[in-house]
Amino acid sequence: MAEHLASxxxxxxxxxxxxxxxxxxxxxxxxxxxxxHTKPSISPTLLxxxxxxxxDMITPGVDPQGQPLDPRKIQHHFEDxxxxxxxxxxxxxEIENLNICDNLADHMVGNVYVQxxxxxxxxxxxxxxxxxxxAGRPIIVDFSPVTDFREATCRQYEENVCNRGGYCNxxxxxxxxxxxxxxxxxxxxxxxxxxxxxxxxxxxxxxxHSHSGHRRGDHRPHERGWRPxxxxxxRRGGQSRSPxxxxxxxxxxxxxxxxxxxxxxxxxxxxxxxxxxxDNTAVTREGSExxxxxxxxxxxxREHKDSSKNNDFETFExxxxxxxxxxxxxxxxxxxxxx
Numbered sequence: 389m390a391e392h393l394a395s396x397x398x399x400x401x402x403x404x405x406x407x408x409x410x411x412x413x414x415x416x417x418x419x420x421x422x423x424x425h426t427k428p429s430i431s432p433t434l435l436x437x438x439x440x441x442x443x444d445m446i447t448p449g450v451d452p453q454g455q456p457l458d459p460r461k462i463q464h465h466f467e468d469x470x471x472x473x474x475x476x477x478x479x480x481x482e483i484e485n486l487n488i489c490d491n492l493a494d495h496m497v498g499n500v501y502v503q504x505x506x507x508x509x510x511x512x513x514x515x516x517x518x519x520x521x522x523a524g525r526p527i528i529v530d531f532s533p534v535t536d537f538r539e540a541t542c543r544q545y546e547e548n549v550c551n552r553g554g555y556c557n558x559x560x561x562x563x564x565x566x567x568x569x570x571x572x573x574x575x576x577x578x579x580x581x582x583x584x585x586x587x588x589x590x591x592x593x594x595x596x597h598s599h600s601g602h603r604r605g606d607h608r609p610h611e612r613g614w615r616p617x618x619x620x621x622x623r624r625g626g627q628s629r630s631p632x633x634x635x636x637x638x639x640x641x642x643x644x645x646x647x648x649x650x651x652x653x654x655x656x657x658x659x660x661x662x663x664x665x666x667d668n669t670a671v672t673r674e675g676s677e678x679x680x681x682x683x684x685x686x687x688x689x690r691e692h693k694d695s696s697k698n699n700d701f702e703t704f705e706x707x708x709x710x711x712x713x714x715x716x717x718x719x720x721x722x723x724x725x726x727x
């Protein structure tokens with residue numbers, strides 16, 4: 389039985405788990421789906437929901453003002469976004485796949501799937517991206533169950549014969565040029581291979597060198613719309629930290645310090661609540677003692693009333709017997725004797 393359930397898990401025969409969520413990490417029914425959407429607690433793949441905003445979001449091939457867009461301009465906009473995102477995510481580990489959906493359905497439009505080589509790298513990237521913004525919009529990131537993109541991709545779209553268009557339930561992955569793919573993934577693998585064989589200091593120098601020799605210029609993430617997780621009051625005017633300071637800062641240690649501060653705050657609130665409960669318990673005990681004193685007073689009053697009633701009853705009995713004897717004596721004396 390267990391082998392049978394394992395063999396049909398995530399397929400159309402599985403009546404418990406949603407096969408679409410298992411394959412593509414999204415379902416058009418959302419929370420209203422009749423089957424379960426089991427979110428993984430750890431995965432090498434991250435889903436950044438609705439992150440890519442294409443220029444022709446409202447109408448394909450037309451900008452919001454109703455003017456036609458040049459396909460080359462759309463592709464250039466997409467490759468700039470792809471390159472900016474790849475450079476930011478590759479700081480956390482080696483990237484195996486970075487796929488962006490070209491679908492138009494609400495549950496898939498602009499979805500970004502990034503698959504790392506190691507699950508630990510994906511967890512680090514998740515902590516770093518949580519609570520951050522890109523181009524003024526919050527980043528919604530979570531682990532995804534997708535590990536095999538061949539099962540999630542629409543084969544008819546790759547052959548240019550998909551009749552469902554942008555509303556297909558399978559991934560329509562937007563492609564980048566071969567030159568850009570060779571440059572990004574080649575540099576990433578070379579950089580991480582050097583980082584495994586060199587010291588952390590040497591890895592940092594190599595990383596700075598690779599960024600300085602970039603194809604489109606040495607741009608920084610915050611210049612393209614990246615915003616850090618939190619800012620001090622002095623930085624609210626739009627000034628960002630220097631790239632060196634951002635590179636040296638560890639988001640993992642900062643998150644741990646924040647968690648420790650929150651735990652201390654929760655402990656203080658819990659102690660205050662416990663102290664308030666002890667005060668209420670003391671008041672309750674005082675009320676119990678008062679009730680016991682009142683009950684003892686009521687018992688004494690009741691005993692006093694019972695004793696007074698008993699005395700009256702004894703007096704009545706004694707008086708009644710004497711009266712009866714006097715009545716009998718008087719009756720016998722007053723009765724005329726017969727002659």
